[in-house]
Amino acid sequence: MTGRLYLLFLMGICLFSAEAIAQSSNQVKFGKNRVQYHKDFDEWSQYESDNFFVYYYGKSRNAAHKVVQMAEYDFDEIQALLEHRMNEKLQIIVYADATDVKQSNIGSEDLFVSSNNQTKVSGTTIFVYFDGNHQHLREQVREGIAAVYLNTMLFGANIQEIVQNAVMLNLPNWFKEGLVAYAGQTWNVERDNELRNILLSRRYKRFERFADDFPRLAGQSMWYFISEKYGRPAVSNLLYLTRINRSVESGFLYVMDQSFQSVVQEWESFYRSRYESDIKGRQIPQSVQTVTLKKRKEQLPLTQLKLSPDGNKVVYVLNDLGRTSVYLYDLQQNKKTKIFREGYRNALQATDFTYPLVAWSPTGQQLTLLYERRDNLKLATYDVFKKKMTNELLSEQYQRVYSLDYVDNFSLVFSAEVSGQSDIFIYTPRTRQSQRITADIYDDLDATVVNVRNRKGILFTSNRPDIFLRPIKPDSILPVGSLDVFYYDLKGEIRELVRVTNTPLASERYPMGVDSTYFSYLSDRHGIYNRESGFLEDYIREYQQHIFMKDGAELVWPMDSSITKLDSTQIDSIQVRPVIRERAVTHIETNLPYHLSQQHSAPLSGKLVESYGALGRRSFYINRLSPTNSSAPATTFFRGREKQIEQLIFVKDTSKVSGMPLQNNRAPNTPPANATVYEVSELLPLPPQPKKDTTPVVQVKEEPYLFQSEFDNPKSATLTIEKPVEETKPAVAVTPTPARPSETLAPVNGLSFPLQMAPNRKLYILNPTRAIPYRLQFRSDFVTSQMDNSLLFEGMESTAANPDGFQPPPPGILLKANVKDLFEDYEFEGGIRIPTTFNGAEYFVTFQNKKHRLDQTYAVYMRNTRFNDDSPTLVPRRREYNILLGQYGVRYPLDVFRSIRATTTLRRDRMVQLATDRATYNVPDQTSQRLGLRLEYVFDNTVDIAMNLRTGTRYRAFVEVQKKFSVGDEANFDINFNKGFMTVLAADFRHYQRILRHSILAGRFSAATSFGSERILYFLGGMDNWLFPQQNNDIPVPSGNFAFQTLAANLRGFPINIRNGSSFALVNTELRVPLFRYFSRRIQSPLFKNFQVLGFFDIGTAWEGKTPYRDDNPLNTTKFPDGPFITTTVNYFRDPLVAGYGFGARTTLFGYFIRADYAWGIETQRIQKPKLYLSFGLDF
Known part of the structure; x- marks a missing residue:
């Protein structure tokens, strides 16, 4: 009894x-750790804006500045999407990089589990970090705001509501994770390609099984489908009714007037039909040699893939949840050797795929590896023949390095982060000295050295809107545009870049040299990453007036500028000279059914190595370089949809290119009429900028004086100059222009500004002096x-x-x-x-x-x-x-x-x-x-x-x-x-x-x-x-x-x-x-x-x-x-x-x-x- x-x-x-929590029966204390390798977290500061508290420390100050502007810029849009409001300000903690996030104590070891491409949130606190790409940073901010609002909306703001709703409202992971991802970015090419591969492989027969393995992708695709099929208001309606009825099925039934399973069938039909149409007519070229990894390594990400200069060896990197291995594969003997291993498997925290970076020396006798150990960057050199490796610390000024390549046997080119900015550097290991190529707020990535037109230069990707290398006021713009390819001449006298691509909606990655004329890169302009090839040519950008005064001075004026203010009695003579610059001519080379994820070439051997982003056994392929091949891939359904939206949002500059190729610079068999020459506006797709200042910027040089506007003339001069090359750039080496298969001529000089996506949306102006120390x-x-x-x-x-x-x-x-x-x-x-x-x-x-x-x-x-x-x-x-x-x-x-x-x-x-x-x-x-x-x-x-x-x-x-x-x-x-x-x-x-x-x-x-x-x-x-x-x-x-x-x-x-x-x-x-x-x-x-x-x-x-x-x-x-x-x-x-x-x-x-x-x-x-x-x- x-x-x-x-x-x-x-x-x-x-x-x-009041609240029951499962108590572990085991009294032995285990537990994971947070390791602080430095003392950067000793001093924190904070910015306060209208809706946010943003906390940062020394190295993350510049990133925090942009986070404040991004958060305020997107705040109203997230509120409108979720139709929910909060009275308290959100807290955002900004870290300099992914390694610092892992050192933070915030979040318990069991609950604070993060995955790749997913913003970390704890309560009303958001954690973001800079990875060299401001567009990724903005997605993190948007996802973090959405996650906090979603948690508050679904589970309440106080303890009683949280406990009650946590028990009664048991939502599937795909519902929450997918909605957060959708708020960060409704849909993109990467997600589209990933879902295409999964659906067409018929690997999953049920949505639930697919959602168990890929909750974020399944959920984001479902929310995107709902917004496309039923309209964007259906997203907030479904969210509201799901909370009220405490059931996902009831929400779908009330909003879509049909069961969840019926919606799933529509979802599958929606994507499968467009994907089957997307891949029609696409094919993979026959490879010279295929290397397939062992079965147990087939699903591991292949993060680096580099071909030796002689084309006989490949070095590749596999990342197993943070435990990285570097392998050297001999293509002639079909034999691989593990030459380096670093790290350990960590399924609790997001995997960092940045390191190690690898690069071949020009002679092919050495491999350089750049890796991170205990938050210190190390540079290792591996002798391929002696099989020995030496290590040294990298200069401490580099916070992160995103790409690595050789300039010559003694220097390297980095795309690296310094003071919260990703720029291009040339680094000499022997002296530990650096030469900075770019120094601005724009993101510069994927730097690689090429030899074109008998000159050595650097190809890299960047979201900069123009070709001018000049400092930009941080408050003036949010650098969140897509990545384009730019060329920098290492021997050039003019501090200007050559724009290779200009694709406001698409991004280009992984440029590489092909031979002394051609280069190539990967582009998703048609919805799938394909290889595009191109070359550089000289052209007349504009004409200028050279005014010679009687006192010996020389003035340079644009053609459309009036000289009436000058004393005509002091003018000796006037000459009109052309300004010759370089531009890129590109064409599409491949037409693949899925992403070309990586590529690297060995120009001397005429080979390249590449890998495709398809499901199944992980492989890479050795092919011949064929830059003159031409293809015309169809645009995927998703990219076509984006272009329709672009026509409604962006106003294109329809003016023609103010210049033409030099006649003696063309190949004899290529008439000028064959070229498709048009101007594409250099627009960034998202944030606004201050009003354009139309006052010409006058640059004053030592005698002879030069007055030159940095803006281009809206109209081209129609003057005939007998000897333009002799009168202007005698040092320029004019090389024949190759044949042009289905080419696109990139704009070269236009200075264009991003437009506002909403007329009433303004960029938040932050006063850096308002920062206060954290108490x-x-x-x-x-x-x-x-x-x-x-x-x-x-x-x-x-x-x-x-x-x-x-x-x-x-x-x-x-x-x-x-x-x-x-x-x-x-x-x-x-x-x-x-x-x-x-x-x-x-x-x-x-x-x-x-x-x-x-x-x-x-x-x-x-x-x-x-x-x-x-x-x-x-x-x-x-x-x-x-x-x-x-x-x-x-x-x-x-x-x-x-x-x-x-x-x-x-x-x-x-x-x-x-x-x-x-x-x-x-x-x-x-x-x-x-x-x-x-x-x-x-x-x-x-x-x-x-x-x-x-x-x-x-x-x-x-x-x-x-x-x-x-x-x-x-x-x-x-x-x-x-x-x-x-x-x-x-x-x-x-x-x-x-x-x-x-x-x-x-x-x-x-x-x-x-x-x-x-x-x-x-x-x-x-x-x-x-x-x-x-x-x-x-x-x-x-x-x-x-x-x-x-x-x-x-x-x-x-x-x-x-x-x-x-x-x-x-x-x-x-x-x-x-x-x-x-x-x-x-x-x-x-x-x-x-x-x-x-x-x-x-x-x-x-x-x-x-x-x-x-x-x-x-x-x-x-x-x-x-x-x-x-x-x-x-x-x-x-x-x-x-x-x-x-x-x-x-x-x-x-x-x-x-x-x-x-x-x-x-x-x-x-x-x-x-x-x-x-x-x-x-x-x-």
């Missing part, structure tokens, strides 16, 4: 608990109340306090509060647990300092428990047991998964005999003090995939020493260390392996031993957090000086104390099967979603002495007293090993994770009666 009432009481507590501010992270019976602070009980054996703590109400600062460098946590027996209240307070790499923890724990004593009289006797524990711990992380930890413990155990009569009044208190030190090594790379289901490995090993001492009273203060000494050695190894797609096979081995003048008594049997624990009193407790006693679990099938001793070893194996996940993927109820069945097998032993099989093992000896002088000792055999097997079930009930196990024990080869176990918390 008492047990039933007790159970009803527990269920009542569960029902009325420490704390916030409440959580306040919880829950039923709990776990062991706190290792759970070691004093043997003197419990001579009858180990007693697990009864269930109690655990009240806990947590307070953190904004960056979670400092954390306070306090709690109290009141047991249901109202005896043995526990109190604890902890403080963590994680500001730097060495984490520090301070903790205080106290507990008071009262016991009844046997009394020889009618007056009852009671004792009070008090524990006061102080801890100081440090953790030194070696990396994200490994750490070395040390903990110092000062403990006082005091036993007080409560006075109930004269005899008990005179009983002195028993007090013992101990000082302990623990050193441990911890590894943990596990990843939670669902409740109580994880994959990976975790283990720890530690050694602990404790020394007992005594302290004299105040009158005779003395510290005596001449008492007991104890040493503990322990290890715990666990591995989790996924099988049958959703199930987990979990294994654990744990062992410990204690020795010295004092020891620990381990009780084997039962399980963690057992609600109704039972004791086995038939197993004798060995004699000895045991200071503490604790539980060694789990060993199901037996009560506690089936074996005991100062050492134990235990093996647990469990197969955890989430049953209902195999029948349906859209389970809403946590009761069924988290329901698991499992089978288990436990085996272990505990013993006293050296081995469990020694003859005088107390386990096999029982003593029976017979009178005051006679004791009978009986020896018999018990197998030290005991085992248990059975089955169990797990589920979430009232917010708690409930475990039920039914087990049979095996002792001395005999199966025992089964036992039922009920317990709280997660499994090991």
Whole structure:
């Protein structure tokens, strides 16, 4: 009867608990780490705008400036999309790069899991970083704002709403992740190509299966389909009705007037029809040689692919979740060699695909690798023939390097980030000196060296709107346009670039040299990345008046400028001369059905290596360079749709190119009429700029004077000059122009400005001087109340306090509060647990300092428990047991998964005999003090995939020493260390392996031993957090000086104390099967979603002495007293090993994770009666 009432009481507590959180049943502390390799985070500052607080540190200042403008620029659009508003300002934390994000303490190690291309959000705080591309930065900002608004809209703003909606509104991952991605960018070429490959491969037959593997892509494609088919307002309507009805199916039914499955069928038909049309007529050219990677490496991203100058070797880089490997492949011998490996697999944080970068030296004898180790950039040189590698640190001015190539045998060209800007540099390793080519706010990437027209230059991609290399005021523009290809002449006298492409909606990547005439690059202008080739030619950009004065001065004026202000009597003569510049002529070379993801050439050998972004086995291909090949790919449906929108948004400059190729610069067989010459406006697709200043900019040079406007003439002069080349640029080498197959002539000089996408949208002007230092501010992270019976602070009980054996703590109400600062460098946590027996209240307070790499923890724990004593009289006797524990711990992380930890413990155990009569009044208190030190090594790379289901490995090993001492009273203060000494050695190894797609096979081995003048008594049997624990009193407790006693679990099938001793070893194996996940993927109820069945097998032993099989093992000896002088000792055999097997079930009930196990024990080869176990918390 008492047990039933007790159970009803527990269920009542569960029902009325304010917030129930699953408590882990395992008391061993593992955990991942955040490693701070520098002290850049010591000083933070902040900008405050109308709707945001933006925090930054030294290296991220420039990026933060742009983040403020981006956030304010897109804020109203995100609000309009989601139709939701918030009263409080959002917080954005800006980091200099992806490596710094991983060093931040913000977000718990289990919940703060980030993936690639996904903005990190915690509460109302957004985390963004600069990767060299401002367009990516803007997408992060947009996604972050949308994620915060979506969480607030769906789950509420206060704790009560969050808890209520989190239970009732169980949305699939694709719904939330896809909507956030859609808000960041509705759809793009990369997502279109990825979805095309998946759908046409017919790899998935059900949307749910596809959404499980690719939730972000599936969700974004669904939201884009809804906006295209039903209109953009349907997005906010569906979001609103889903929240109101707490069901995705109901939302689709109300908004689309049809079921979710019907919409899925429309979604598939929508994309499949357009994709089948997209690939018609496209084909992959036959390759000279194909290299296919091994099957186990087929899905790993191929991040670098470079062909040696002689065309006989290929170096490529594979990235396995952060563990990178560099391979050298011999194409003649079909043999590969791993020459470099760096990093480790990290599934918890976004993978950085930037490093390592590789480049061949011009001679082909050396390979240069640029990689990152512990936030330091290193430059390694590998000798291909000697097979030796040398390393050196890169200059500290470089925050990130995005591309690498050789200029000559002694210098390199970088696309690198310095002070928050990505620019082009030439770096000399021997002297560690740098030459900066560009220095502005625009993004400069993919720098590569080419030799065209007998000159060496640099091809790179950039989102700059013009060809002029000049400083730009940071507030004047947001550099978020698409990437175009530009050419920089290393020997040129004029500080101007040559524009190769001008595609406002498309982007170009990976330019490369082909021969002394041609170059090529990848472009997605038709919706699929194909190779385009081109060459440079001279042309007359404009004509200028050269005015020679009688005093010998020479003035240069544009043709349309009036000279009436000059004194005509001082003019000696006037000459009209052409201004000759270079421009690019390009054409499309390939027509592929999917993206050409990478390319690299060896011009001397006439070969190139390339890879395609298709599903299936990962391969790369060796082909012949064929820059004169021409193709006319059709435009994909998505790109065609974008062009329709472009015609409505962008106003194109229809003026013709103000110049023409020089007649003597053309190939004899190519008439000028064959060229398609037109002007394409150099427009950026997104943000506005200040009003254009039409005042000519006058540049004054030393005599002779030169007055030249940086703007182009709207009209071309129609003058005939007899000898233009001789009169202007005698140093220019005029080379024949190749034949032009289906060419496009790029604009070269126009200075065009981005238009506003909305007339009322303005660029937010930020005053950098308004930045203020960040001051420490704390916030409440959580306040919880829950039923709990776990062991706190290792759970070691004093043997003197419990001579009858180990007693697990009864269930109690655990009240806990947590307070953190904004960056979670400092954390306070306090709690109290009141047991249901109202005896043995526990109190604890902890403080963590994680500001730097060495984490520090301070903790205080106290507990008071009262016991009844046997009394020889009618007056009852009671004792009070008090524990006061102080801890100081440090953790030194070696990396994200490994750490070395040390903990110092000062403990006082005091036993007080409560006075109930004269005899008990005179009983002195028993007090013992101990000082302990623990050193441990911890590894943990596990990843939670669902409740109580994880994959990976975790283990720890530690050694602990404790020394007992005594302290004299105040009158005779003395510290005596001449008492007991104890040493503990322990290890715990666990591995989790996924099988049958959703199930987990979990294994654990744990062992410990204690020795010295004092020891620990381990009780084997039962399980963690057992609600109704039972004791086995038939197993004798060995004699000895045991200071503490604790539980060694789990060993199901037996009560506690089936074996005991100062050492134990235990093996647990469990197969955890989430049953209902195999029948349906859209389970809403946590009761069924988290329901698991499992089978288990436990085996272990505990013993006293050296081995469990020694003859005088107390386990096999029982003593029976017979009178005051006679004791009978009986020896018999018990197998030290005991085992248990059975089955169990797990589920979430009232917010708690409930475990039920039914087990049979095996002792001395005999199966025992089964036992039922009920317990709280997660499994090991």
